[in-house]
Amino acid sequence: AQTVTQSQPEMSVQEAETVTLSCTYDTSESDYYLFWYKQPPSRQMILVIRQEAYKQQNATENRFSVNFQKAAKSFSLKISDSQLGDAAMYFCAYRSRYSGGGADGLTFGKGTHLIIQP
Amino acid sequence: DSGVTQTPKHLITATGQRVTLRCSPRSGDLSVYWYQQSLDQGLQFLIQYYNGEERAKGNILERFSAQQFPDLHSELNLSSLELGDSALYFCASSVEILYTQYFGPGTRLTVL
Numbered sequence: 611a612q613t614v615t616q617s618q619p620e621m622s623v624q625e626a627e628t629v630t631l632s633c634t635y636d637t638s639e640s641d642y643y644l645f646w647y648k649q650p651p652s653r654q655m656i657l658v659i660r661q662e663a664y665k666q667q668n669a670t671e672n673r674f675s676v677n678f679q680k681a682a683k684s685f686s687l688k689i690s691d692s693q694l695g696d697a698a699m700y701f702c703a704y705r706s707r708y709s710g711g712g713a714d715g716l717t718f719g720k721g722t723h724l725i726i727q728p
Numbered sequence: 729d730s731g732v733t734q735t736p737k738h739l740i741t742a743t744g745q746r747v748t749l750r751c752s753p754r755s756g757d758l759s760v761y762w763y764q765q766s767l768d769q770g771l772q773f774l775i776q777y778y779n780g781e782e783r784a785k786g787n788i789l790e791r792f793s794a795q796q797f798p799d800l801h802s803e804l805n806l807s808s809l810e811l812g813d814s815a816l817y818f819c820a821s822s823v824e825i826l827y828t829q830y831f832g833p834g835t836r837l838t839v840l
Contacts, residue, residue, distance in 0.1 A: 643826075653834055655820075714761070714784045715773025715776060717772075
């Protein structure tokens, strides 16, 4: 079974600065998807960014980018120019590329609580 | 707004009771997923339906069941409720299997 580990329960950053959230995962599969979801105080789960394991290029969405290291099984999220609205819980998630038998469900880490200092 | 709707937003009930949570996927999405978020277990995948058929099971208890109807909405039934079932229950949907999942706002269940 796959596992996802987020070793930072809480991170704090000054507004306008850059912060990196860490995520490692364990899998024996070679092809999979990785995601970062954001959960603000409203509790809504919002997709931030998605990475396909077969793509070597790191995904980027505006101020959000990832550093995907497949051999190290590492998938960190970098937030540039942090804004107050970025304050939330951030969850790293894994999903197999092979469907069926529970593989379609996302496996989540425990989350990192990001605090933005004004 | 993801386009996924869930009702009710909040539900308070007693131990031993049965409740039904409802989810309407985004227009055109065929696959529906249910997740449970609790302080103890974090976010856990429960079950997936695709075009009316059960597709995959995760950590779903035998007291829990789900179904997806011909109009593609889904219901999660929780019975013989225990205090530990108190959690936030999310529904997510995707166009097809393996596509990105979009989450609804969740149903907060409190068992007293």
